[in-house]
Amino acid sequence: MSAEVSSVVDLVGDLAGKYRRTESSGNTVDPAIADADLAALHRDGYVVLENLLSPDELRAIRTDVEPLLDRTGRNNFEGHATQRIYSVLNKTRSCDRVVEHPRVLALLDRLLMPNYLLSMLQVINIRPGESAQMLHTDDGFYPLPRPRQALSAATIWAIDDFTADNGATEIVPGSQEWGNRLPIDTEERIPVVMPAGSCVFFLGTLWHGGGANRSPNPRLALTAQYCEPWLRPQEAFTLSTPHEIVRTVSEDIRRMLGYSIHPPFIGQVNGMHPKRLLETGEGDYRG
Structure with missing residues (x-):
């Protein structure tokens, strides 16, 4: 017809x-909670969402990803003492909850256009002795002048507790509003201290970076990043993810992988x- x-x-x-x-699972979140999260996000450039993963979920993630941590970074941005895992969706289903948590999707539903995409999913393990990562913005590679509305958003999930000494993500509050201004050495980097199972959600325009790990233990985390549906994601999921896996994941994840219009x-x-x-x-x- x-x-x-x-x-x-x-x-x-x-x-x-x-x-x-279809509506995302974000519509199951109390609108008052989601709106309060959004207000904090717009005010500070980030918001901490505590205790979203259960001990069992944390245990499953750790069990699945730790055997895959077999290489360190290729440069000082990736971190010479930092281990990373790419193509996570092809290697375990235990991290799906991180990608599609309703509290996160409720924010994305309010922040980005419908059918927003997953841009990157990555495991990051900062080992003892790693230096602080250079500050950066996650949508800085989109060549549009600042100040502007964020084109992307990111989450970093604490699988280990994030402390001031073990490489917790460091942010510059309010920097999402900057124009051409760049962070300087004396700029205050604030560590995002939060318990395991929590995440920090921040705008793609916020200056941030991994902290130095001065502790005797590694700091395990995941990052899931998202972008507007009309942008090219960092990771080409429609090429890297086999159809049998795409059929297995939830409708929310399938849509964010690019099986949407x-x-x-x-x-x-x-x-x-x-x-x-x-x-x-x-x-x-x-x-």
């Missing part, structure tokens, strides 16, 4: 109209919704 449209803004899904956007056309495959690939089981189709 065909339908006429007078403008591209009338096109809210794929051209065949088969798939409609930013109306009217962004993300389409052969003129149709990318979910059709999951139906055919093929890497190409004629529709």
